[in-house]
Amino acid sequence: MSEDESIVYIGRKPVMSYVLAVITHLNRPDAKEVMLKARGRAITTAVDVAEVTRRRFMSDLTVENISIGTEELPQEVGGTRAVSTIEIKLKL
Amino acid sequence: MSEDESIVYIGRKPVMSYVLAVITHLNRPDAKEVMLKARGRAITTAVDVAEVTRRRFMSDLTVENISIGTEELPQEVGGTRAVSTIEIKLKL
Numbered sequence: 140m141s142e143d144e145s146i147v148y149i150g151r152k153p154v155m156s157y158v159l160a161v162i163t164h165l166n167r168p169d170a171k172e173v174m175l176k177a178r179g180r181a182i183t184t185a186v187d188v189a190e191v192t193r194r195r196f197m198s199d200l201t202v203e204n205i206s207i208g209t210e211e212l213p214q215e216v217g218g219t220r221a222v223s224t225i226e227i228k229l230k231l
Numbered sequence: 232m233s234e235d236e237s238i239v240y241i242g243r244k245p246v247m248s249y250v251l252a253v254i255t256h257l258n259r260p261d262a263k264e265v266m267l268k269a270r271g272r273a274i275t276t277a278v279d280v281a282e283v284t285r286r287r288f289m290s291d292l293t294v295e296n297i298s299i300g301t302e303e304l305p306q307e308v309g310g311t312r313a314v315s316t317i318e319i320k321l322k323l
Contacts, residue, residue, distance in 0.1 A: 182275040186315040190301045194313075205297040207319070209282045221286075223278040227299070 149177035149185040157188040175227040182225045189227050203230040241269035241277040249280040254288055267319040274317045281319050295322040
């Protein structure tokens with residue numbers, strides 16, 4: 140599995156859409172981990188995805204690492220706006 | 232500083248209210264760390280509080296640890312509802 144394929148970007152879809160994406164990734168023969176990436180309000184969804192996947196579907200899954208940060212997003216009106224980000228690494 | 236005093240519970244107030252609470256805690260002579268706790272939609276706010284405090288006000292502050300979990304909240308209609316939680320430990 141290449142690095143890109145093992146990243147699930149969390150956005151505005153329902154939690155279960157991303158849970159399904161995570162499970163699909165991890166069911167590949169050589170897949171051992173997946174990274175969830177989110178920013179802004181999707182941060183809560185990312186935590187939900189990690190928790191629902193782990194509790195309801197894959198009890199062997201562990202949270203390997205969580206990191207937070209800030210991205211500067213360019214604004215249409217000019218300038219930038221700071222938005223918080225999260226990365227959650229899940230490992231089988 | 233006792234354990235209780237070093238916890239900041241993040242809710243629905245503006246980010247800057249909690250940033251101020253964190254800074255106030257850490258400006259005590261013997262305070263070296265503070266724990267942010269949040270659940271549900273306030274998770275995003277907790278990440279914002281950590282990032283804004285660190286980037287704008289206290290550049291020596293580091294993220295010591297982040298953990299996520301699930302709480303079962305009792306419902307008025309009976310039964311429980313699962314809600315995601317986050318704990319962010321900040322250290323000077």
